Amino acid sequence: xxxxxxxxxxxxxxxxxxxxxxxxxxxxxxxxxxxxxxxxxxxxxxxxxxxxxxxxxxxxxxxxxxxxxxxxxxxxxxxxxxxxxxxxxxxxxxxxxxxxxxxxxxxxxxxxxxxxxxxxxxxxxxxxxxxxxxxxxxxxxxxxxxxxxxxxxxxxxxxxxxxxxxxxxxxxxxxxxxxxxxxxxxxxxxxxxxxxxxxxxxxxxxxxxxxxxxxxxxxxxxxxxxxxxxxxxxxxxxxxxxxxxxxxxxxxxxxxxxxxxxxxxxxxxxxxxxxxxxxxxxxxxxxxxxxxxxxxxxxxxxxxxxxxxxxxxxxxxxxxxxxxxxxxxxxxxxxxxxxxxxxxxxxxxxxxxxxxxxxxxxxxxxxxxxxxxxxxxxxxxxxxxxxxxxxxxxxxxxxxxxxxxxxxxxxxxxxxxxxxxxxxxxxxxx
Amino acid sequence: xxxxxxxxxxxxxxxxxxxxxxxxxxxxxxxxxxxxxxxxxxxxxxxxxxxxxxxxxxxxxxxxxxxxxxxxxxxxxxxxxxxxxxxxxxxxxxxxxxxxxxxxxxxxxxxxxxxxxxxxxxxxxxxxxxxxxxxxxxxxxxxxxxxxxxxxxxxxxxxxxxxxxxxxxxxxxxxxxxxxxxxxxxxxxxxxxxxxxxxxxxxxxxxxxxxxxxxxxxxxxxxxxxxxxxxxxxxxxxxxxxxxxxxxxxxxxxxxxxxxxxxxxxxxxxxxxxxxxxxxxxxxxxxxxxxxxxxxxxxxxxxxxxxxxxxxxxxxxxxxxxxxxxxxxxxxxxxxxxxxxxxxxxxxxxxxxxxxxxxxxxxxxxxxxxxxxxxxxxxxxxxxxxxxxxxxxxxxxxxxxxxxxxxxxxxxxxxxxxxxxxxxxxxxxx
Numbered sequence: 071x072x073x074x075x076x077x078x079x080x081x082x083x084x085x086x087x088x089x090x091x092x093x094x095x096x097x098x099x100x101x102x103x104x105x106x107x108x109x110x111x112x113x114x115x116x117x118x119x120x121x122x123x124x125x126x127x128x129x130x131x132x133x134x135x136x137x138x139x140x141x142x143x144x145x146x147x148x149x150x151x152x153x154x155x156x157x158x159x160x161x162x163x164x165x166x167x168x169x170x171x172x173x174x175x176x177x178x179x180x181x182x183x184x185x186x187x188x189x190x191x192x193x194x195x196x197x198x199x200x201x202x203x204x205x206x207x208x209x210x211x212x213x214x215x216x217x218x219x220x221x222x223x224x225x226x227x228x229x230x231x232x233x234x235x236x237x238x239x240x241x242x243x244x245x246x247x248x249x250x251x252x253x254x255x256x257x258x259x260x261x262x263x264x265x266x267x268x269x270x271x272x273x274x275x276x277x278x279x280x281x282x283x284x285x286x287x288x289x290x291x292x293x294x295x296x297x298x299x300x301x302x303x304x305x306x307x308x309x310x311x312x313x314x315x316x317x318x319x320x321x322x323x324x325x326x327x328x329x330x331x332x333x334x335x336x337x338x339x340x341x342x343x344x345x346x347x348x349x350x351x352x353x354x355x356x357x358x359x360x361x362x363x364x365x366x367x368x369x370x371x372x373x374x375x376x377x378x379x380x381x382x383x384x385x386x387x388x389x390x391x392x393x394x395x396x397x398x399x400x401x402x403x404x405x406x407x408x409x410x411x412x413x414x415x416x417x418x419x420x421x422x423x424x425x426x427x428x429x430x431x432x433x434x435x436x437x438x439x440x441x442x443x444x445x446x447x448x449x450x451x452x453x454x455x456x457x458x459x460x461x462x463x464x465x466x467x468x469x470x471x472x473x474x475x476x477x478x479x480x481x482x483x484x485x486x487x488x489x490x491x492x493x494x495x496x497x498x499x500x
Numbered sequence: 501x502x503x504x505x506x507x508x509x510x511x512x513x514x515x516x517x518x519x520x521x522x523x524x525x526x527x528x529x530x531x532x533x534x535x536x537x538x539x540x541x542x543x544x545x546x547x548x549x550x551x552x553x554x555x556x557x558x559x560x561x562x563x564x565x566x567x568x569x570x571x572x573x574x575x576x577x578x579x580x581x582x583x584x585x586x587x588x589x590x591x592x593x594x595x596x597x598x599x600x601x602x603x604x605x606x607x608x609x610x611x612x613x614x615x616x617x618x619x620x621x622x623x624x625x626x627x628x629x630x631x632x633x634x635x636x637x638x639x640x641x642x643x644x645x646x647x648x649x650x651x652x653x654x655x656x657x658x659x660x661x662x663x664x665x666x667x668x669x670x671x672x673x674x675x676x677x678x679x680x681x682x683x684x685x686x687x688x689x690x691x692x693x694x695x696x697x698x699x700x701x702x703x704x705x706x707x708x709x710x711x712x713x714x715x716x717x718x719x720x721x722x723x724x725x726x727x728x729x730x731x732x733x734x735x736x737x738x739x740x741x742x743x744x745x746x747x748x749x750x751x752x753x754x755x756x757x758x759x760x761x762x763x764x765x766x767x768x769x770x771x772x773x774x775x776x777x778x779x780x781x782x783x784x785x786x787x788x789x790x791x792x793x794x795x796x797x798x799x800x801x802x803x804x805x806x807x808x809x810x811x812x813x814x815x816x817x818x819x820x821x822x823x824x825x826x827x828x829x830x831x832x833x834x835x836x837x838x839x840x841x842x843x844x845x846x847x848x849x850x851x852x853x854x855x856x857x858x859x860x861x862x863x864x865x866x867x868x869x870x871x872x873x874x875x876x877x878x879x880x881x882x883x884x885x886x887x888x889x890x891x892x893x894x895x896x897x898x899x900x901x902x903x904x905x906x907x908x909x910x911x912x913x914x915x916x917x918x919x920x921x922x923x924x925x926x927x928x929x930x
Contacts, residue, residue, distance in 0.1 A: 247920065380912055381840030402846055406833035410811030415900055416832055419849035424915065470845055470913030482810055483900030485854065490677065491921070 101149070103127040110156055118188035123181065127152070142181045145173035164388040164462070168455045179461050186462075186469045223394055224304035228283070233443055234436035239283035239310070242345035242375065243426040243474045253432040256425075261289040264342060266494055267418065267478045268373055270294040274339040277301070277365060279331040279358075280346025284311025284324070290342075291323035298324045301334055331358055338365050341372035348377050348397045352404045359412035371480040371487075372414070377426070378402060378475045386462065393459045399472060409479055417487060418478040423467050426474045430464035531579070533557045540586055548618035553611065557582070572611045575603035594818040594892070598885045609891050616892075616899045653824055658713070658740050663873055664866035669713035669740070672775035672805065673856040673904045683862040686855075691719040694772060696924055697848065697908045698803055700724040704769040707731070707795060709761040709788075710776025714741025714754070720772075721753035728754045731764055761788055768795050771802035778807050778827045782834045789842035801910040801917075802844070807856070808832060808905045816892065823889045829902060839909055847917060848908040853897050856904045860894035 111125045111133040124140035125133040128148050134140040146152050151171035154162040163185075166172040174181050228239075235241055236253045244256035245263050264286065270276065272295030281287050281300035284307070290296050302308050308326050315321045327333070331346065341362050350358055362372055377399040384390065385397055402419065409416055437444070437460055444453050466472040480487050541555045541563040554570035555563040558578050564570040576582050581601035584592040593615075596602040604611050658669075665671055666683045674686035675693050694716065700706065702725030711717050711730035714737070720726050732738050738756050745751045757763070761776065771792050780788055792802055807829040814820065815827055832849065839846055867874070867890055874883050896902040910917050 245920075249919065379840075380843075380845050381836070401836065401840060403833045403836035403840075406811070406831065410809075410831060410833075415810050415851065415853070415903060416849065417851045419846065420921070421845065421847045423845070424917070424919065468915070473845060485898070487854070489679065489854065490675075491850070491924070494921070495925075 102129045103131045103149075103152075107149075107152055108133050111152075114156070114159070118185065121184050121188040123184060142177040142184065143175065144181065145175075147171045147173065158387070161387040161391065164392070164455070164458045167458055168392075168451050170450075170454070178457060179465075182458075182462050182465045183469075186465045186471060224282075224307055227447070228306055228310050230444065230447055231283075233440040234433050236432075238285040238289075240285045241282055243377075243422055244429045244432075245422065246425055246428055249428060253429070256429070257285070258289070261286050262293070263494070264344065264373055264375065264476070265290055265294050267476070268340045268342060268371055269488065269493065270296050270340060272296065275299075275337070276340045276342060277334055277336070277338040279334060279341070279343040280349070281307075281311065281326065282345065283307050284314055284326060286342070286344055287311070287324045287326070288315060288318065288320055291320050292318065296323075296340075299327055299334075299336065299338070300324060301327050301329045301331060303328065303330055331361060334361050334365060336365060337367065339367065339370060341366055341370070343373075344375040345377075347374055347405070348394070348399050351396065351398055352400055352407075355400075355405065356407040356411060359408040359414070362408070362414065363412040366481060368481055369484050369486045371417075371478070371484075373476060373478050374405070374408070375474070375476045376400065376405075378405070378473045380470070380473065386466075389459060389462070392455060402475060402477075405475075405477065409477075413482045414479045415482045415484075416477060416479050418476075418491070420476045422474040422476060423470065423472065426472070427464050427467035430460055430467065434460045434464060532559045533561045533579075533582075537579075537582055538563050541582075544586070544589065548615065551614050551618040553614060572607040572614065573605065574611065575605075577601045577603065588817070591817040591821065594822070594885070594888045597888055598822075598881050600880075600884070608887060609895075612888075612892050612895045613899075616895045616901060657877070658736055660874065660877055661713075663870040664863050666862075668715040668719075670715045671712050673807075673852055674859045674862075675852065676855055676858055679858060683859070686859070687715070688719070690855075691716050692723070693924070694774065694803055694805065694906070695720055695724050697906070698770045698772060698801055699918065699923065700726050700770060702726065705729075705767070706770045706772060707764055707766070707768040709764060709771070709773040710779070711737075711741065711756065712775065713737050714744055714756060716772070716774055717741070717754045717756070718745060718748060718750055721750050722748065726753075726770075729757055729764075729766065729768070730754060731757050731759045731761060733758065733760055761791060764791050764795060766795060767797065769797065769800060771796055771800070773803075774805040775807075777804055777835070778824070778829050781826065781828055782830055782837075785830075785835065786837040786841060789838040789844070792838070792844065793842040796911060798911055799914050799916045801847075801908070801914075803906060803908050804835070804838065805904070805906045806830065806835075808835070808903045810900070810903065816896075819889060819892070822885060832905060832907075835905075835907065839907075843912045844909045845912045845914075846907060846909050848906075848921070850906045852904040852906060853900065853902065856902070857894050857897035860890055860897065864890045864894060 107127070108131065112135070115121060115123065115125075115133070115135045120135040120138055122138050122141040123134065124143045126143050126145045127133070128146060132143075146155065146166075148171060151166045155166060155172070163172065167174065167178075231239060231241065236244075236257045238254070238257055240257040240260070243260065244253060245260035246256040247259055251259070268276075270290060274296045276287075276290055276296045276298045278287050278290075278298060278300040281302045284300060287298040287300035288311075291298050300311070302311070305328065308328055311326045312321070315324050315326065331343075331350070347355075347358075362370075366372065379399050379401045382401050382404055385394070385399055390397055408414070434457075437456065441453055441457075444456070463472070467474070537557070538561065542565070545551060545553065545555075545563070545565045550565040550568050552568050552571040553564065554573050556573050556575045557563070558576060562573075576585065576596075578601060581592075581596045585596060585602070593602065597604065597608075661669060661671065666674075666687045668684070668687055670687040670690070673690065674683060675690035676686040677689055681689070698706075700720060704726045706720055706726045706728045708717050708720075708728060708730040711732045714730060717728045717730035718741075721728050730741070732741070735758065738758055741756045742751070745754050745756065761773075761780070777785075777788075796802065809829050809831045812831045812834055815824070815829055820827055838844070864887075867886065871883055871887075874886070893902070897904070
């Protein structure tokens with residue numbers, strides 16, 4: 071079920087007075103703010119390390135840490151919004167923003183940077199982490215659930231993603247040789263880098279788990295001469311990928327299969343998965359590893375490219391519920407059941423966190439430029455939700471709350487592996 | 501207490517007839533081998549995947565897998581040796597070899613390659629792994645125990661290690677640009693690579709945990725202009741390192757401190773540890789991580805270079821008891837408590853397994869060339885033990901039983917990190 075499907079575009083705002091993004095103030099008639107409410111907000115600010123924020127309440131009351139010059143105002147439109155915010159800040163802050171009950175002016179990016187930096191100092195106890203993890207993990211699970219989760223995000227319509235992704239529709243972290251590299255070049259560089267890490271040779275067979283709109287599968291076939299079977303459960307992505315393969319005359323080299331990673335069969339020289347592991351759930355890694363084990367030969371190798379974290383812990387609750395149902399970015403430690411128990415050795419791990427922050431910056435610029443079109447396709451709440459999602463993701467990578475790991479692995483004991491990393495700069499590659 | 505200290509050099513052989521490395525045969529008078537003994541050896545061969553080995557018993561009986569042409573003979577000198585071998589093969593095989601009760605002719609390397617390859621197919625149950633782990637982990641522990649463990653290996657005498665290490669006395673995995681690189685060049689290249697990964701700049705302060713004979717500390721000071729405090733608990737190594745620092749006029753730049761990693765205090769720009777983590781024990785990683793956290797600033801970075809494994813499990817029992825008391829090579833997953841909980845992000849992991857196999861090959865060649873001198877210093881059992889240790893280590897890296905991880909990390913959220921890996925090839929470096 072889509073959270074932001076087209077049907078919701080005409081949903082009417084709630085009964086309460088809504089506040090737009092610009093300078094909301096005393097629009098509410100629900101009475102003056104109470105001392106306890108102001109104290110609670112001071113406590114929140116203390117928890118955020120006396121962040122330079124000012125809460126502006128519906129009655130015009132301003133609450134900021136004493137002795138700190140606030141850099142941004144957060145307008146709270148009504149008492150209900152305030153108490154929701156207090157009850158579950160991580161979830162309700164974006165939620166109230168989306169519904170226009172928390173207003174940030176044009177300061178969304180600034181506020182999120184402040185909040186993320188403040189959060190760096192907070193260190194939830196292990197128990198809290200465990201509880202959150204346990205609560206979360208019920209989401210991803212059966213193939214049916216996986217299908218539902220994927221549809222809600224990736225089937226929003228190819229036209230929507232075309233507005234702000236690169237021309238090849240790559241919806242994963244790019245690789246920027248320099249910070250001035252264009253998004254288009256950087257996505258191509260990422261795909262090349264993945265292929266080089268895998269040392270693909272003409273005629274080899276590659277299986278791709280989770281292929282998006284097919285850009286990497288087509289790139290591998292076109293530029294490295296391999297045969298690819300690429301799996302995906304998003305029908306609209308598959309349609310797009312198949313059309314493109316036919317248009318490029320690559321439909322003999324690339325087979326796009328509608329199926330979950332669990333349905334991967336056959337034998338391949340290499341296994342690749344870019345941006346899928348986040349949707350698998352750690353409880354299934356051992357199983358995914360068994361599939362890699364079953365499909366790869368004694369000189370098989372593979373690469374997993376995934377969003378990750380420094381230590382186990384759930385994704386931001388709001389992103390997980392509203393944007394990526396069932397998603398979970400693993401820590402490197404949590405990924406281990408994929409490899410060791412399935413007779414694979416890790417050869418190389420590269421953290422591309424800052425490349426994802428820059429990728430998101432590019433997407434965000436294009437999203438801003440197309441905001442009117444998105445509004446025509448959906449509604450204001452959808453626009454706000456995506457803006458929040460893109461900005462908070464950029465901030466998460468920029469501040470190190472999220473990492474981006476490329477993990478290269480080979481069959482345990484296989485000595486047909488590169489001697490040094492010089493192969494990455496092999497200028498003979500296409 | 502040293503297992504192979506000089507006092508044992510004059511130890512007399514046991515009362516039983518000893519067998520040398522060459523063609524042992526019916527020297528025993530303890531009776532003919534029994535049917536059950538031959539059956540048990542067949543079972544062992546079956547467990548080893550019908551490895552092409554032939555057991556030659558004290559009465560001349562030959563036992564090999566039917567239909568397999570044996571490539572090597574293993575001579576068993578007496579009934580006691582056979583039953584010890586059966587009771588705990590991993591430990592007693594090297595032990596009986598060292599005591600001359602299992603003879604391998606000149607085939608030590610060949611036999612170990614066959615056994616290691618056969619072991620690749622065996623996969624001990626998780627319970628077995630846990631039990632072995634639990635048994636093992638009692639070893640490393642208190643600072644006193646750490647000191648005792650380290651002394652038994654590293655205080656064998658600098659003259660002994662000079663016989664077969666490179667001229668700088670680096671007793672860790674080298675980095676060979678090509679397989680033709682000399683050991684001397686490869687050790688220098690490894691130290692350069694570590695310094696480049698750490699992006700050391702002139703005037704910075706570096707702390708080194710476990711500095712061996714001081715080569716890396718001196719290299720960093722001499723070639724990168726940094727100030728180093730290097731910790732070690734082996735007195736004979738420290739003496740050597742201090743003398744060398746004085747001789748090179750680097751004693752102002754490098755301070756060699758007699759102390760455990762737990763005694764590290766002060767503030768540094770970088771933390772480095774090459775070949776020490778193996779002696780720390782996973783139960784202390786969180787503590788070691790806290791020390792890194794305490795000593796590094798907001799733009800701090802570090803590198804840990806360690807022998808590792810694909811999945812948790814103890815070191816070979818014999819190596820752990822006889823050569824490296826208390827040693828434990830961690831899996832990458834087991835290393836995680838060092839980083840995430842202590843506010844560090846992993847930037848880069850490089851697996852140099854094949855470089856360690858080649859390093860060991862070089863050491864072994866030098867050891868063979870100096871065998872007579874080693875025999876003068878110690879005794880035949882010591883020579884056999886070290887030969888077994890070096891050959892079995894080479895085999896373990898060559899077959900993927902052991903890995904070599906270089907893990908580069910930085911303070912969580914610090915954006916003063918390299919944009920790409922191009923910095924590794926920075927030709928401006930000394």
